[in-house]
Every structure is written in C-alpha cells, then in structure tokens.
Amino acid sequence: MDKTFAARRRRDLIVAAVLAALAALAPLFVKDVYVQNILILTLMYAALSQSWNILSGYCGQISLGHALYFGIGAYATELLFTKFGVLPWFGMLAGGAIAAIIAMGLGYPFFRLRGHYFVIATIVIAEIGLLLFQNWEWAGAAMGITIPVRGDSWLKFQFMRSKLPYFYFALVLCGLAWFVTWWLEDSKWGFWWRAVKDNPEAAESLGVVVFNSKMGAAAVSAFLVAIGGAFYAQFLAYIDPESVMGFQFSLLMALPAVLGGIGTLWGPVLGAAILIPMTELTRSYIGGSGRGVDLIVYGTLIVLISLALPQGLVSLFSRSKSKNQAKGATR
Amino acid sequence: MTAQAIIQSLASGLLMGLLYGLIAVGLALIFGLMDVVNFAHGEFLMIAMYVSFFLFTFFAIDPLLSAPLVAAALFVLGAVVYLLVVRFAMRAKANAGMVQIFSTFGLAIVMRGLAQFFFTPDYRSIPQSWLGGKTISVAGIFLPEPQLIGALVSILAFGGLYFFIHRTDFGRALEATREDPGAVALVGIDKNRVFALGWGLGAALVGLAGAIMAVFFYIYPDVGASFALIAYVTVALGGFGSVFGAFAGGIIVGLVEAVTALVLPPSLKSVGIYAVYLLVVFIRPRGLFGSM
Numbered sequence: 001m002d003k004t005f006a007a008r009r010r011r012d013l014i015v016a017a018v019l020a021a022l023a024a025l026a027p028l029f030v031k032d033v034y035v036q037n038i039l040i041l042t043l044m045y046a047a048l049s050q051s052w053n054i055l056s057g058y059c060g061q062i063s064l065g066h067a068l069y070f071g072i073g074a075y076a077t078e079l080l081f082t083k084f085g086v087l088p089w090f091g092m093l094a095g096g097a098i099a100a101i102i103a104m105g106l107g108y109p110f111f112r113l114r115g116h117y118f119v120i121a122t123i124v125i126a127e128i129g130l131l132l133f134q135n136w137e138w139a140g141a142a143m144g145i146t147i148p149v150r151g152d153s154w155l156k157f158q159f160m161r162s163k164l165p166y167f168y169f170a171l172v173l174c175g176l177a178w179f180v181t182w183w184l185e186d187s188k189w190g191f192w193w194r195a196v197k198d199n200p201e202a203a204e205s206l207g208v209v210v211f212n213s214k215m216g217a218a219a220v221s222a223f224l225v226a227i228g229g230a231f232y233a234q235f236l237a238y239i240d241p242e243s244v245m246g247f248q249f250s251l252l253m254a255l256p257a258v259l260g261g262i263g264t265l266w267g268p269v270l271g272a273a274i275l276i277p278m279t280e281l282t283r284s285y286i287g288g289s290g291r292g293v294d295l296i297v298y299g300t301l302i303v304l305i306s307l308a309l310p311q312g313l314v315s316l317f318s319r320s321k322s323k324n325q326a327k328g329a330t331r
Numbered sequence: 332m333t334a335q336a337i338i339q340s341l342a343s344g345l346l347m348g349l350l351y352g353l354i355a356v357g358l359a360l361i362f363g364l365m366d367v368v369n370f371a372h373g374e375f376l377m378i379a380m381y382v383s384f385f386l387f388t389f390f391a392i393d394p395l396l397s398a399p400l401v402a403a404a405l406f407v408l409g410a411v412v413y414l415l416v417v418r419f420a421m422r423a424k425a426n427a428g429m430v431q432i433f434s435t436f437g438l439a440i441v442m443r444g445l446a447q448f449f450f451t452p453d454y455r456s457i458p459q460s461w462l463g464g465k466t467i468s469v470a471g472i473f474l475p476e477p478q479l480i481g482a483l484v485s486i487l488a489f490g491g492l493y494f495f496i497h498r499t500d501f502g503r504a505l506e507a508t509r510e511d512p513g514a515v516a517l518v519g520i521d522k523n524r525v526f527a528l529g530w531g532l533g534a535a536l537v538g539l540a541g542a543i544m545a546v547f548f549y550i551y552p553d554v555g556a557s558f559a560l561i562a563y564v565t566v567a568l569g570g571f572g573s574v575f576g577a578f579a580g581g582i583i584v585g586l587v588e589a590v591t592a593l594v595l596p597p598s599l600k601s602v603g604i605y606a607v608y609l610l611v612v613f614i615r616p617r618g619l620f621g622s623m
Contacts, residue, residue, distance in 0.1 A: 062428060109613040115428065116368050117612060120567045124605045127560060131602050247556075251436070258433050262426055292447025292552070295440050302437030303416060310423040310430045 009186060012265060016182070020175050027164050036163045038280045040235070043170035044228055046272035048249075049256035050177035051224035056254065057263035058181075058190065059217040060197030061111070064250045065122030068129045069099040069222040071245030073229025075133065078145045078239055088157040092230035096223040103222035104215050111214045126250060133241040144240025147233070157234050166235050173231060174269070177224050181265055189216055197263065225253065259305055261312025270313055339472050340589040346478040348585015352578040353485035353540040354558060355565035356492065357533035359577035362566065364509050364529040367417060367431050371439035373559025375534050377446060379405050379541025380550045384455055387545075393461045395480065398542035402535040409534025410527040412438065417530065418523060439555075446552035454549045463546050481543040488539055489578050492532075496574070505529060561601075564608045570621020579620065583607070 003011070023043075030036055048070070056062045076095030080086035086094075106125060113121055134142045150156045159165045184190045192213040195203035204210050233239045260271025278301075282294040309315060358372050369375075379401050386397040416434055423430040457463065465476040496502040508515045508525040516522060548554065565584050569576025584604050591603025611619060 062432070064432075109609070112616050113612060114616070116362075116571055117567055117616060117618075119368075119432070120563045121609065121612060123560065124564060124608060128602060128605050131599060135596065135599055255433075258429055262429055291451070292444035295444025296448065297444075299437045299440030299442075299444055302440065303434050304437075306430050306433040306437060307416070307419045307423075310427075311425045 005186075009182070012182060016175070016178055020171065023171055024168070027167060033163060036167060038277050040163060040167050040170050041280065042272050042276040043167070043174045044231065044235075045252060045256055045276050046269045047170065047174040047177040048225055048228045048253040049260075049268035049272055050174070050181055051221050051228065052253040053257040053262065053264075053268050054181060054184065054193075054224075055214075055217040055221035057257055057267070058184070058197065059193040059214055060263075061214060061217070062119050062254075063122040063221075064119055064247075064254065065124070065126035066221070066225050066253050067245050067247060067249035068126040069103065069225040070229035070232070070249050070253070071126075071129060071133065071241065072099045072102065073226030074233035074239050074244040075139060075145075075229075076226070077230040078147055078233050079139060082145055082147065088230065088234055092157075092227055095230050096226040099222040099226035099229075100219040103218040107211075107215045107218050111211060111218075123247070123250070126245065126247065130241050130245045130247075133245060140240070142241060144238065144243070147237045147239075149237070158237070166231075169231060173224075173227060178265070178269065180220065180224065184220070185265060189213055193217055194263075255302065257312075259302075259312060261314035264312065264314050267312045267314050274313070335471060337593070340593055341586060342472050342474060343478070344586040344589025345582065346474065346482045346585070347588065348582040349482040349485040350478070350540055350544065350581070351558075351561055351565055351584050352581025353481070353488055354537055355562045355569070355577040355581050356489060356574055357536035358562050359566045359569065359572065359574050360492070360536070361530060361533040363572035363574060364505065365421065365512075365526055366572075367421065368435070368563070368571075369417075369530075369533070370432055370435040370559075371412070371442060372537060372562055373555025373557075374439045374442035374446075375405060375408065375537045375555070376541045376544070376558055377550075377552065377555035378408065378442065379538040380545040380548070380554060381446065381450060382538075383542040383545035384457060384550050387457050387460065394457060394542050394546050395461055398484065398539055401542040402538040405538030405541070406531040406535040410531035412534070413527045413530035414523070418526070443552050443555075450552065452552055454551045456549050457545055460546045475547065477543060477546040481540070484539055484543055488536060489574075492536070492574065495532075501528070561604065564604060567618055568608050568611050570615075570618030573618070573620040576618060576620030580618075 026039065027036065030039065048066075052063065052066050073092065073095035076098055077088050077091035080091035080094060081088055110118060110121055110125075133139055139145070147158075149160065150158055152159050152161055154165065157169075184193075192203070192208045192210075195206070195208050196210050196213055200210050229244060233244065236243075256271030256275050257268040258271065259267075259275055260269065261267030279294075279298060282297050286293045286297070305313075354372075354376060357375075358369060361367060361369055382401045382404050383394045383397055386392045386400060387394060392400070416438055417431075420431045420434040421427075460477075462476040462480060466473045467476060467479060468474075496505060504515070504520050504525055505528075507518075508520060508522055512522050515525070561584060565580040566577050567580075568583065569578070569580030584607075587603045587607045588600055592600040595602065615621075
C-alpha cells in the first residue's frame with residue numbers, strides 16, 4: 001500500500017469513472033419508479049454533501065446554514081421561470097451565481113467568527129432567509145410556487161413521463177461536485193484549506209491568505225449547492241420556503257459527509273449511498289405509522305456512528321490513506 | 332401607537348425575556364464547563380413540558396407545584412445524557428466539534444422520535460391550571476400571571492445558580508474543573524462526576540422553564556426546536572461560557588422580540604432577534620460578556 005499521492009489521485013479518478021459508468025447503466029436494471037426515486041435522491045444528496053464538504057470539511061468552517069443556498073438556487077430558478085419565462089438552465093446558473101455572491105458577502109462578517117459562533121451564525125442566517133421568503137408575497141410567501149407543466153423537454157428541463165432524465169442530471173451533478181473536489185484537493189486552494197482547518201494562525205504566518213481561501217471555499221460550495229436546489233425544484237415541480245430552505249436540508253447535506261468521513265474525497269458519496277436509502281426505506285417501512293420509529297432508528301444511528309467513528313466510515317476502508325495524505329501534503 | 336401600548340409590549344417582552352434567559356442559562360453553564368453545545372437543549376425543554384403535563388393529567392399536580400419535580404427529573408436526564416453520550420463525544424480526538432454537534436443532534440432526533448412514539452404528534456395543553464389565563468393589571472398594564480411567575484422563578488433560579496457557583500464547595504469544584512480538568516484529578520475531584528452534575532444542573536434549569544411554559548404553550552414533540560434556536564442565539568449574544576451573559580442576553584432577546592412585534596408583522600418577530608444577534612457578534616465576535 002505504499003502509493004504516492006499522485007498515484008492515489010490517479011486511482012481515485014479511475015474508480016470514480018468506473019463507478020459513474022456503472023451508475024449510468026443502473027436504469028437498465030432498475031425499472032421500479034420508487035427505487036429510481038431513491039437513486040435520484042441519493043445522487044442529489046451525495047452532490048450536496050460533496051459541495052458542503054468543500055467549505056465545512058476541507059476548510060473546516062462548519063456550516064449548518066447551507067439550506068440558504070439550496071433555497072436560493074431553487075427560488076432563483078423558479079421565479080425566473082414562472083415570472084419571466086427564463087429557461088431553468090439559465091435560472092440554475094443565475095441561482096448559483098447569486099448564492100456564491102451571497103456566500104462571499106456573508107463571508108466578510110462571518111469568517112471572523114470562530115467555532116460555535118460561526119455554526120450558530122450560519123443557522124441564524126438561513127433562518128432569516130426562510131422567514132423572509134415565508135413573508136415575501138411576490139415569491140408566493142408561505143404558499144410557495146407551483147411550477148407550470150410545459151411537457152417533456154430537455155430545453156425546459158421538465159420531464160413528466162419518466163424520471164430517468166432527472167437521474168442522469170443528478171449523476172452528472174454528483175460527478176461534477178466530486179470532480180471539482182478532486183481537482184481542488186491538489187490545488188493551491190486545497191492545501192491552503194487544510195492548513196486553515198488545522199491551524200489558521202500557523203497558516204497565516206506561512207503566507208496562506210486565510211480569509212481569501214475561506215471566501216473561495218464558500219463561493220464554490222454555495223454555487224454547487226444552489227445548482228442542487230435548482231435541480232430539486234424542477235424535480236418536485238413545487239417549492240415552498242420550508243421545503244427548500246428548512247433547517248433539515250442544512251442537516252441532510254452535512255450528515256452524509258459526517259457519516260462517510262468529513263474532509264475526505266469519498267466520504268460524502270459513501271455516506272449518501274448508505275444514509276439516503278436507509279432514510280427513505282425506514283421512512284416508508286416503519287415511518288408510515290407516523291409514530292416516529294424512523295426518527296428513533298435514524299437518530300440512534302447518527303449518535304452511534306458519530307461516537308464510534310469520528311473520522312467517518314472511510315476510516316474503516318483505508319487505514320493507510322491518512323498516512324498517504326500526510327505524505328502527499330509534505331512531499 | 333400609544334405610550335401605553337409600548338410600555339405594555341416592553342413589559343411582556345421583559346417577562347418573556349426572563350424565561351428565555353432561564354432556558355439559555357443551562358446551555359451556557361454546560362458550555363462554560365466543558366465547551367460543548369448541547370444541540371438537544373430544545374428537546375430537554377420539550378421533555379420537561381411533557382413531564383409537567385403528565386403530572387397534571389394523572390396526578391392533578393399543578394405545574395406551579397410540579398416545577399421542582401420536573402427540574403429533578405430533568406436533572407437525572409441531563410446527568411444520564413452526559414454519562415451515556417457526551418462523555419464519549421468528548422473523547423473524540425479527530426473532528427471533536429463535529430462529533431459533539433452530531434451526537435447531541437442525533438440525540439435530539441431520538442428524543443423527538445420517542446416523544447412522537449409515546450405521546451403521539453398531537454398538540455396538548457394544560458387546560459385549567461391555577462395560573463392559566465389569569466392576568467394582573469398594574470397601572471393599566473396587563474401582565475399574564477404564568478409569565479409573571481415564570482419571570483420570578485427565573486430570577487430566583489439565576490440567583491440560586493450564582494450563589495451555588497460562587498459560594499459552595501461544589502461550585503468551586505465546578506469552576507476548578509472548568510479551568511483545568513487535568514489538575515483537579517490530582518486533588519481528588521472526579522471530572523466525570525462534576526461534569527455529570529453540571530449537565531444535570533443545566534437540564535434542571537431548562538426543566539424549570541419547561542414546567543412554567545407548559546401552562547401557556549402547546550406541548551408537542553417539535554416544540555423545542557424554535558426555543559432552542561432562540562437559546563443558542565441568546566447564549567451567543569451574551570457570550571459563550573458566560574452564565575450572566577446568557578441571562579442578560581435573554582432579557583435583550585425578549586425586549587427586541589417585543590419591539591419587533593410592534594413594527595413588523597407577527598410572523599417576522601424573530602427577525603429582529605436574529606438581526607440584533609448578528610449585529611452584536613459582528614461587532615464583538617465573542618458576544619457581549621464572552622471572554623477572549
């Protein structure tokens with residue numbers, strides 16, 4: 001297992017390509033719409049968690065307010081579409097850009113905050129966003145927006161007859177988020193982020209521009225999460241503030257990375273692949289009673305895993321990985 | 332808007348603020364003691380409200396009388412949670428902050444699930460308590476009795492806590508453990524025992540708040556969430572680790588909420604709290620009374 005950092009990166013890329021190809025073939029075998037739905041959500045949360053991981057995992061700025069960017073992506077897309085007839089593709093990019101700009105704007109005051117102060121500020125800002133959208137009449141207030149059906153078309157990014165186009169988009173999004181993470185991992189920013197996470201003062205003294213590197217992480221992270229929000233809005237064809245900006249999204253984005261391994265390349269994918277099907281299955285098999293058994297199971301697992309495996313499930317797979325990473329970082 | 336209306340809402344805001352302070356003090360105590368934020372704090376409040384509710388329903392004990400019982404029950408819950416979960420979360424070497432957040436958060440989800448399982452998602456309320464629905468009028472200002480008693484309990488509890496921390500042996504042990512958990516072992520103080528008692532105490536304080544609030548709030552499994560967010564904001568506003576800051580923060584939050592409700596629609600009343608909180612931490616990143 002004495003691989004160099006570069007060799008490990010090549011291997012990661014090959015593994016990712018093989019996994020993506022296999023995933024692309026999955027719909028040939030999976031015809032059940034319910035299962036397809038779970039696959040789509042799994043890919044979406046993997047993408048979201050991967051994006052969240054850039055700011056919170058690699059750069060160490062734990063955000064529990066990413067639902068804000070998710071909601072902005074969803075609302076930008078649907079407001080532009082329903083009010084001005086702008087195609088969702090452009091709305092999606094606009095949402096991403098707006099989210100990135102807001103993330104950087106918030107960065108100015110937020111990145112001065114440390115530890116729990118930062119976490120709580122992110123929760124609060126997302127909550128403010130939620131309250132504002134709930135009271136914004138033009139944007140449908142608490143009632144939300146129903147996206148008008150314009151038939152099946154890639155141009156309008158709307159599909160009524162089959163879920164498969166959504167599946168492929170989610171796969172591409174997940175691949176994109178993974179690839180961006182992979183690419184950044186070996187960039188100047190990637191090294192800066194790890195330095196900032198470990199010890200901001202030391203990083204600063206060694207010439208890392210701590211503030212700018214946090215800004216970069218926030219912008220990339222918010223942009224990708226907003227694209228996810230835009231996708232989710234098109235997928236559901238209905239949005240309201242609580243369903244796209246509620247606190248649960250901030251949590252659902254963080255959990256796969258925490259479970260799989262925070263600040264790692266494969267953690268979010270692995271975490272989502274286990275957590276999302278489990279969530280959906282417990283919800284449909286034991287949650288139907290409305291008696292909260294799914295919550296009990298789900299919560300217990302979160303407690304046990306975070307206590308037993310603080311470095312996430314990836315730490316089970318590759319004990320040598322952390323050693324290699326250290327080698328790579330010091331080469 | 333008359334002066335009367337302004338004074339009325341400031342008075343109501345102050346009463347509510349004292350309760351917010353009571354909820355937040357427990358959180359601040361735990362944080363000050365061991366740097367851990369309890370993300371299940373709102374669920375502690377929810378459990379306290381249910382305990383109060385059932386004591387009333389099955390044993391006809393008025394919430395006013397059951398408050399000490401509820402506090403005692405929550406003391407046990409807090410200590411158990413420390414011994415079963417938090418103790419292990421504090422041992423994590425990697426991602427310590429993450430482990431604390433998610434282990435207590437997972438716990439919150441479990442507690443909500445359990446409440447749903449045993450008590451159903453229905454909204455409950457205590458229909459005829461001694462204080463329910465009564466008000467006192469002072470110079471034309473109406474003060475609801477439950478909130479008034481809540482405010483008094485809050486002041487007494489804070490005073491008691493202050494005395495406890497600064498004047499008793501256990502308080503000194505608490506303080507010493509906070510300053511150097513390693514060194515206290517040398518003088519024969521069991522760190523785990525102190526921390527468990529600290530958690531118990533923090534939970535007992537929120538238990539008092541829950542018992543009082545059961546009189547004038549609906550009780551349901553998710554009731555803790557909104558109060559928990561206010562409590563986190565209160566603690567951050569006052570400065571993490573400062574028990575006095577949390578109490579003062581609570582009063583500020585109550586007043587700001589009341590003033591916001593005067594000028595903005597009721598659905599936006601929390602926006603004022605959040606805005607003031609953000610303003611304060613941006614100017615003082617450690618909160619009003621937080622130490623550097």
